Amino acid sequence: AAPEHNWKVQSFWSPGSVNMKVFQRFAKNVGDMSNGRIKITPLPIGAVVGHTETLDAVAAGILQGHHSGGAYFAGKEPAFQICNELNGAFDNTYQHQLWFEHGGGLALCRELYAKFGAFYVGPVWFGGESMPSKNRLDTVASFKGVKMRSPEGMGASIWRRIGAGVVTLPGSEVFTALERGVIDATDWGTLGMNQDLGYHKIAPFPLYPGFHSAPASEIAINLGIWNKLPADLKAIMVFAVKEFSRDMKQTIEMVDLEAANQAEKQGITLVNWSKEERGKFRAIAMLEWEAWAKKSPMARKIVDSQVAFLRKLKLIN
Amino acid sequence: MSEPDVPRQDLSRLNSVDRISIFVGEKISIVFLISVVFTAYEVIMRYVFNAPTIWVHDSAAALSATGFLLAGTYAMQANRHMRITVVYDIMPKKIQRILDFVQHIFILFFMTLFTYACWKLAVPAVTLMETSAHAWDVPIPAYLKALMVLASGLMLVQAISQLRDDIKKIREVL
Amino acid sequence: MSIEILTLIMLAAMMGLMVIGLPLVFVTGVVSLAFALALYGPMSLTLISSRVYSFVSVYALVAVPMFVLMASILERSGVAKDLFKAMHIFAGGLKGGLAIQTMAVAVLMAAMTGIIGGEIVLLGLVALPQMLALKYDRKLAIGTICAGGSLGTMIPPSIVLIFFGLTASVSIGELFMATIIPGLLLAGLYVLYILIRCHINPELGPPAPIEERDLPLREKLILFRDVAMPLSVAVMVLGSIYGGIASVSESAGMGVIGVLISAKIRKELSWEMLRGALIQTTMTCAVILWLTFGANALIGVYNLMGGIDFVRELISGLPFPPMVIIILMMLILVVLGFFIDWIGIMLLTMPIFVPIIIAMGYSPIWFGILFCMNMQISYLSPPFGPAAFYLKGVAPPEISLQDIYASLWPFMILQIIGIGLVMYFPQLALWLPDYVYNS
Ligand code: NA
């Protein structure tokens, strides 16, 4: 029979990437779990609209859903960045998930997305970002004067705060710029992804495991469509997204693990920060969180909720 | 590809819509020079002083986009938008005039709906004063989306004006 | 309605609108709006404005007007003429020497500009009259200018490769590196062809009279000084990228500063000249960018209709070995090249082709170079051959567009040979970036 719901869901992954394949598995799972009542067509980045415009497209019903990250929409409402992540806040995604499920995070993010015509189904992690560097950068102090590329947003601002010179570059130029020394380091994908791209050859000091960024992307569905869904399909979507997150995280973790295990053989030094330096980084990051909290009432609300939870976890005082 | 040089047109023989299009196109060309100067500044600041700016890349991109968008009407007025004319060229004058008219009907259809689409995009962006959320946190997205309405609106007016000329010319040949 | 039928209707509508001479931006624009409206209703129209917005706000696009501006300023200076004069001393005495010298100048100019058009116009103004005066074979002269002038996007910097890098998310710097050898290979093939033809039949390209070539030493030195200036511009662009000073987009700005300084030293810089160059840049960018807006809108709507999967299945479902699929892609590009320009072709095909190439285990850098070489054919192939259009604009009136097209096919065959070589020996493209980045 024809599906009751035929959804086009655009992601922020490149066609053919490992992440895209996991997303395709999610789409298939939803089809199987709903016995074909929901059919999701998974689309790669930029297929229908640009990656910063998917939320509007979902609200307008051009797309029925998206798989993206809130940082792309922070220009509309700074709180989107906070749902995506507070850089340097949690030690791992498990703690971040605790906040979503037991610290009120999910309800807050759903409230935020609903204001923009979308239902936030659930967070999807894809692992900790690595950071290939030409030199060993293992303390806050070592960042002084380092020229690095970072996607603009909260992360870039924190790098600036600890003394790095942040250079804006299109993604496609990062490799050449790093190789030629226009930049010394780049806040770029996960370890395995970077190894695939050959970053280890030109920047053999990747930060791993990364702590500065492990964002929660999300699945969001057009609010009108969601509200009309029967309870069983809603439950299927919520559970499928949880499974999707697990699958994504573990798939990437395995790829990273393989890359990490090969590192020594390839002459790569994995740079892991001490607890003490992480604490210093977090202390500076907190100044940036506060700066973002001041940007809107909703941002304030979500930052405060997360900070309170971080205190509970004894990550900050 | 590069367009052959743009000859100066005799403005006195053109209607006011044409003159506005030419004015906009010629004046806006300065944005490209400004973005060169900004870029050079960034390279010097970074390479020599190790102090990259936070505003050069965003402003250079916004300046270039401004030039690209507003130049649309300039190219339209000069009839330079790329087309395939193998069939058109072998047609008799009379048919060519009719084809001009048909073309402008299609252009009018496109420009009307496109202007509407730009408007729909711009209203929420301007209402929220959508920013880039970059370190240099200024409402470039709101600005560019609003500019798209202006750029397509100018082209719409230009299309209407050209359609009117077509009708005149058809009357002449028929 | 199935995607197959919708695709056919879409193609037919585009063909129809193209035939009546509607500018391509409106052909793609009208078709995408009409399909969006008919299939998804008025709410979906913002998809088109949204795509234009996303495209136009991409930072890497700042390089486009800058590379065009470099070319426009060069066009207004006497650099081309001086380069040509300097080459004359060396090559004028050879059989076919004037044509070979034209090719050498074309390569040097190509290293300074990222586009085609200006270069063809310049060579058409400087070299064509001289070759015709020497009783060169008209076809050989025309072909040399169109094929040589097209190298502007084959030898770095190249706008085609910038757009390819953006579309395929591969390093523009590596693409620039990779295209150097294939670009020189094409130029080498052209030179070889000219030499062989003129050797067999010296009437095709008689040598220049000795008095034209024999300059006093002092004048020779002056020529060298004039030539050194433009060469420093090329060094400024590529040097700032490979010296680790600037990113690719920024190097375009450095290049403009370079041409401005060299024009100043040559005493050619004036506000009037700069103003003319800027206006021409604006016009060129308007044409290129609006064309992409239309193509971009069309792709968005087609993808929403399920076009990606349809075309991917169509291609990867074919029971052919990978190499045959690549040849098939090349054929599709050639056929599209008859009718539309490179940017339309890129936006239509690359989002589909590149993932397939990667999935088959090939290098997207290598494929980018094949694409770029293929677009060299598209400049020459009728009925939509931009190189022919540009030359027609400055050629003597007795040379018709038909004459020009009739002169181009031997060079198109050489381009196909070049593509074949790079296809069969990927190292022609990949060796240099490998050597630079992995040693
Ligand atoms: Na070039």
Ligand code: NA
């Ligand atoms: Na062609």
